[in-house]
Amino acid sequence: MYTLIFTFVLCYLAGLGLTAGAHRLWSHRSYKAKWPFRLLLAFFDTIAFDDSLYEYAKLHRIHHKYSETNADPHNYNEGFFFSHFGWKMMNRHPEFTEKLSKLDLSDVMQDPIARIQRKFWLPLAIICCFVLPTLVPYFCWNEDLITAFCISGTLRWCITSHAKATVNSFAHRWGQKPYDKNPGHACENKLVVWLAFGEGFHNFHHTFPWDYKQSELGWKYNMNLSAALVEVGALLGQTYDLKVAAPELIRQRRERTGEPLPEDYDYPSKRSFAEWIIVIILFIAPLLLWIASRYAFGHLYAYLNVFNVAPDKNIHNLIIDNLHEEIPTYWLVLKHELNIA
Structure with missing residues (x-):
């Protein structure tokens, strides 16, 4: 990045x-x-x-x-x-x-x-x-x-x-x-x-x-x-x-x-002054993507640790196969990490 x-x-x-x-x-x-x-x-x-x-x-x-x-x-x-x-x-x-x-x-x-x-x-x-x-x-x-x-x-x-x-x-x-x-x-x-x-x-x-x-x-x-x-x-x-x-x-x-x-x-x-707002967003887009990716992967690894899944397992199939059962538990992890009451 x-x-x-x-x-x-x-x-x-x-x-x-x-x-x-x-x-x-x-x-x-x-x-x-x-x-x-x-x-x-x-x-x-x-x-x-x-x-x-x-x-x-x-x-x-x-x-x-x-x-x-x-x-x-x-x-x-x-x-x-x-x-x-x-x-x-x-x-x-x-x-x-x-x-x-x-x-x-x-x-x-x-x-x-x-x-x-x-x-x-x-x-x-x-x-x-x-x-x-x-x-x-x-x-x-x-x-x-x-x-x-x-x-x-x-x-x-x-x-x-x-x-x-x-x-x-x-x-x-x-x-x-x-x-x-x-x-x-x-x-x-x-x-x-x-x-x-x-x-x-x-x-x-x-x-x-x-x-x-x-x-x-x-x-x-x-x-x-x-x-x-x-x-x-x-x-x-x-x-x-x-x-x-x-x-x-x-x-x-x-x-x-x-x-x-x-x-x-x-x-x-x-009215084209609004374009400058878009330009600023585009200018810092790589930084935003980097922050988002770090945040997303951090939660992904926390998610994998909860279910004791090895990082090299097929993540896509895991999520699709166990979607209904896993989302509530994942939400508990997010609440804990974000200190949500």
Whole structure:
């Protein structure tokens, strides 16, 4: 169970490295950060093992500039699978190569953290994505090496990679376009909001790419962990110059280019604050499962001791065969353990 909790935390950290770091900071410069915060985000991004900060910014900037054209590296017009993961397995379109040669990435290379990560990308990524997540469970709570590698390393990497990929596939195919209905502008997809820590407000993002929140209301009313992390950094004095789209500009753009929406369409809605309660429950779900399992198995062994049953006997058949006779006695055990009068 410790390994599951550790894996769950790594998924969050790796995801935030991609969204708050590689995407919002290095690709869009939607805020500025001091070197400790940048170093932390670069470490989280390396755990994700997606692309180096330089490579991510390069691909993402050209994606925004030539969205849904042949120069877009994950052009959705090529199909769902291509935009989700297939584009990583194929040669680039000649138009992409031509446009890429004219792209300016000097600002990314001015950051020594991004330069060092790019120079040593492959060994750093292997260590952060697979070696450390395998060794930490092994040395800290005696987890089996194979289990740690498969769960905290490989499985976690797959989950993070596919969650990030939904931004290019799901959020470019399904959802509303309240800010810009023109082709090339993505959709608002609530599922992607959950899977990618606030990246699902994608129509807003393609319309106002410089906004650090990437949504109209930000994290307080929507499940936007990336924006929350940036604001926590601001409270700690680590992030500054947070860029936002002016409310009047947003209103004018919606009226001018947004698609007509149903009258009952509630985006953005303060009711989604309730989602944060669900998120908190999901965040501590592994811990709750661990506590529940310890409690349940504790009572199970007490139950077996009452009937002098060896632990390796078929428990399922025992309970089914003696259900009516055993439940009253088991209740006495529970009353004794819980001190129920």
